[in-house]
Amino acid sequence: xxxTSSHSAxxxxxxxxxxxxxxxxxxxxYLLFFxxxxxxxxxxxxxxxxxEFGGLSPLVEDGRLDLNLDSYVRFFTESVYAQxxxxxxxxxxLTTLFCLLLAYPLAALIARSPKKxxxxxxxxxxxxxxxxxxxxxxxxxxxxxxNAAMARAVNGVLSWFGHEPVALLFSSFAxxxxxxxxxLPFMVLPLYANLEKxxxxxxxxxxxxxxxxWQRFRRITFPLSLPGVYAGxxxxxxxxxxxxxxPDILGGPEDSLIGNIIKxxxxxxxDWPFGxxxxxxxxxxxxxxxxxxxWVGRSQLGTRSSGALSRA
Amino acid sequence: MALLEIQNxxxxxxxxxxxxxxxxxxxxxxxFTLLGPSGCGKTTLLRMIAGFDLPDDGRILLNGEDLADRPxxxxxxxxxxxxxxxxxxxxxxxxxxxxxxxxxTPAAEVPAKVQAALEDVRLIGFGKRYPHELSGGQxxxxxIGRALVTHPAVLLLDEPLAALDxxxxxxxxxxLINLQKEVGITFVYVTHDQTEALALSHRIAVMxxxxxxxxxxxxxxxxxxxSRFVADFIGKCNLLEGPxxxxxxxxxxxxxxxxxxxxxxSSAAVTGGKSGAIALRPEKIRVATSTSxxxxxxxxxxxxxxxxxxxRSDTESNNHFRGTVTDHLYLGDVTVYIVSTPQxxxxxxLLANSGAGRTKFFEVGDAVEMSWSVDAGHFIS
Numbered sequence: 001x002x003x004t005s006s007h008s009a010x011x012x013x014x015x016x017x018x019x020x021x022x023x024x025x026x027x028x029x030y031l032l033f034f035x036x037x038x039x040x041x042x043x044x045x046x047x048x049x050x051x052e053f054g055g056l057s058p059l060v061e062d063g064r065l066d067l068n069l070d071s072y073v074r075f076f077t078e079s080v081y082a083q084x085x086x087x088x089x090x091x092x093x094l095t096t097l098f099c100l101l102l103a104y105p106l107a108a109l110i111a112r113s114p115k116k117x118x119x120x121x122x123x124x125x126x127x128x129x130x131x132x133x134x135x136x137x138x139x140x141x142x143x144x145x146x147n148a149a150m151a152r153a154v155n156g157v158l159s160w161f162g163h164e165p166v167a168l169l170f171s172s173f174a175x176x177x178x179x180x181x182x183x184l185p186f187m188v189l190p191l192y193a194n195l196e197k198x199x200x201x202x203x204x205x206x207x208x209x210x211x212x213x214w215q216r217f218r219r220i221t222f223p224l225s226l227p228g229v230y231a232g233x234x235x236x237x238x239x240x241x242x243x244x245x246x247p248d249i250l251g252g253p254e255d256s257l258i259g260n261i262i263k264x265x266x267x268x269x270x271d272w273p274f275g276x277x278x279x280x281x282x283x284x285x286x287x288x289x290x291x292x293x294x295w296v297g298r299s300q301l302g303t304r305s306s307g308a309l310s311r312a
Numbered sequence: 313m314a315l316l317e318i319q320n321x322x323x324x325x326x327x328x329x330x331x332x333x334x335x336x337x338x339x340x341x342x343x344f345t346l347l348g349p350s351g352c353g354k355t356t357l358l359r360m361i362a363g364f365d366l367p368d369d370g371r372i373l374l375n376g377e378d379l380a381d382r383p384x385x386x387x388x389x390x391x392x393x394x395x396x397x398x399x400x401x402x403x404x405x406x407x408x409x410x411x412x413x414x415x416x417t418p419a420a421e422v423p424a425k426v427q428a429a430l431e432d433v434r435l436i437g438f439g440k441r442y443p444h445e446l447s448g449g450q451x452x453x454x455x456i457g458r459a460l461v462t463h464p465a466v467l468l469l470d471e472p473l474a475a476l477d478x479x480x481x482x483x484x485x486x487x488l489i490n491l492q493k494e495v496g497i498t499f500v501y502v503t504h505d506q507t508e509a510l511a512l513s514h515r516i517a518v519m520x521x522x523x524x525x526x527x528x529x530x531x532x533x534x535x536x537x538x539s540r541f542v543a544d545f546i547g548k549c550n551l552l553e554g555p556x557x558x559x560x561x562x563x564x565x566x567x568x569x570x571x572x573x574x575x576x577x578s579s580a581a582v583t584g585g586k587s588g589a590i591a592l593r594p595e596k597i598r599v600a601t602s603t604s605x606x607x608x609x610x611x612x613x614x615x616x617x618x619x620x621x622x623x624r625s626d627t628e629s630n631n632h633f634r635g636t637v638t639d640h641l642y643l644g645d646v647t648v649y650i651v652s653t654p655q656x657x658x659x660x661x662l663l664a665n666s667g668a669g670r671t672k673f674f675e676v677g678d679a680v681e682m683s684w685s686v687d688a689g690h691f692i693s
């Protein structure tokens with residue numbers, strides 16, 4: 001009967017909806033308690049007054065609500081913070097650029113290698129994740145240390161030219177090298193995922209139509225890989241912007257980034273409102289830049305990307 | 313001198329010989345088709361002409377020049393790929409302009425050439441669209457326009473119509489013939505579809521197992537197949553096999569299995585006793601309701617008197633046999649009747665349903681007489 005079937009269809013549809021909620025509820029609850037609420041607490045903290053011995057002074061004092069813009073005013077008036085902020089963006093951009101330059105050939109190589117080796121090569125790319133993040137940073141202390149082979153080689157060459165020896169460790173060089181090293185897999189993986197789907201027939205067609213190797217890359221492979229480039233750039237740029245452990249361990253006194261200042265505000269200076277302001281500015285900046293990249297990406301690819309990777 | 317000369321070309325992949333000692337000469341302005349089943353080597357041959365693969369032996373000459381040292385991008389040869397291979401991130405105009413840009417055509421000349429190519433393939437007004445906004449037939453036209461815009465010496469087409477539905481395919485076939493006439497570029501066309509090959513080509517090379525089985529004009533290939541493979545592959549064909557019992561006077565007689573003596577016009581000098589075959593197209597067989605009594609005489613094939621020495625009389629030059637309709641297949645314009653002889657030979661026959669309101673001439677079980685003239689079949693030694 002038609003009535004029965006439509007009734008059972010409705011029940012199955014509502015039970016399907018219930019099932020969806022059941023599956024998505026735990027992550028939603030998790031995000032609510034450990035992301036949304038803490039973020040709101042941080043926003044609120046940014047408008048409060050620091051306590052005399054750190055932390056926050058009472059929200060309500062003498063019957064009035066103590067909320068002010070003092071910490072925001074401080075960020076925008078003391079130029080040192082804006083400078084550190086700009087430097088952090090610059091480091092993150094450099095990290096993204098070097099990651100892209102290193103990861104692109106690597107991802108292309110993996111995507112073009114025989115299928116049976118691809119999984120192994122990908123495993124090698126993510127292998128560093130198997131050891132602790134901090135341990136890997138400390139390892140760079142040894143690699144770049146003054147008595148290690150690299151520093152000796154570099155200074156040996158420099159002394160040939162009568163140049164004073166330089167320290168590799170505790171420098172912006174060390175910070176950048178490690179930033180690139182840590183974030184490289186995040187660029188390789190989305191690029192590989194994109195390049196692996198490219199249709200060889202398009203390259204054959206381009207070659208048949210007169211394009212040499214470089215022209216095939218510039219006109220076909222690279223434009224079609226842009227979604228992967230954008231994804232990788234976002235995955236590298238955003239974490240690189242907020243990192244503090246690497247400058248802490250490998251950087252010199254001049255290499256403090258915005259992440260270090262935030263950590264300092266919370267753990268050392270104990271100025272929670274100002275730390276909150278810095279965090280909010282960082283988050284907003286990351287969101288704006290990511291949104292801008294997505295917008296540029298979409299307007300460049302347009303609706304064309306929909307069929308870009310299908311084999312037609 | 314032929315425009316494109318393939319001389320003794322072989323290509324081996326391990327133990328497998330994909331292309332085996334193939335020699336073909338293709339003339340300028342020709343619509344040439346490589347026809348064969350999948351795995352016959354036709355696509356490998358095409359890829360070697362394009363430069364994506366190199367022959368192990370032999371040479372490929374274009375205008376007398378050996379192409380061996382030229383990579384694909386430096387050959388004046390363009391390919392239309394089966395999957396079209398349109399660049400998804402470029403508009404139709406961008407796709408067609410691409411080979412012009414690669415050829416360093418002055419930017420000012422590009423738009424006019426793109427427009428001319430769009431006109432050639434009837435896509436005026438589609439220039440700003442992107443490949444995913446086009447139908448299969450339109451994509452096909454873009455691929456052809458893109459390959460033709462630089463006026464290559466040879467256009468290679470790799471099963472270009474395979475992905476289109478039957479009606480569109482026929483339309484595109486007609487357009488391809490007209491386009492080829494219009495632009496006058498040599499087409500080398502690869503297909504496994506024998507009707508397509510017959511419809512389009514000036515000449516066809518039928519390939520099997522890496523070798524060219526027969527190379528000729530479509531009508532010759534259809535009417536006079538030189539091998540059992542060609543007879544069987546091109547169109548429907550009855551192959552009547554048996555030992556040769558007589559030959560001479562331009563007529564060969566074979567004792568066809570399950571049928572009896574069958575006479576066929578052939579100038580071939582064959583010694584008796586050697587086995588041979590007659591390729592007989594279904595539409596060449598005349599079928600009529602049996603005039604003699606059904607049942608009693610059907611055990612014996614209808615034997616007419618032996619031919620007189622001159623062998624010219626129409627009735628006497630005909631082959632006559634009786635049989636029973638065992639199956640029929642109504643195809644709309646024609647009906648296929650399978651007729652079995654008492655000795656178990658099955659012949660495929662064909663009758664056009666041209667009579668008004670006529671859907672069928674015979675039913676299963678009907679006794680029928682088949683006849684065909686000596687020159688209806690073709691003798692294959």
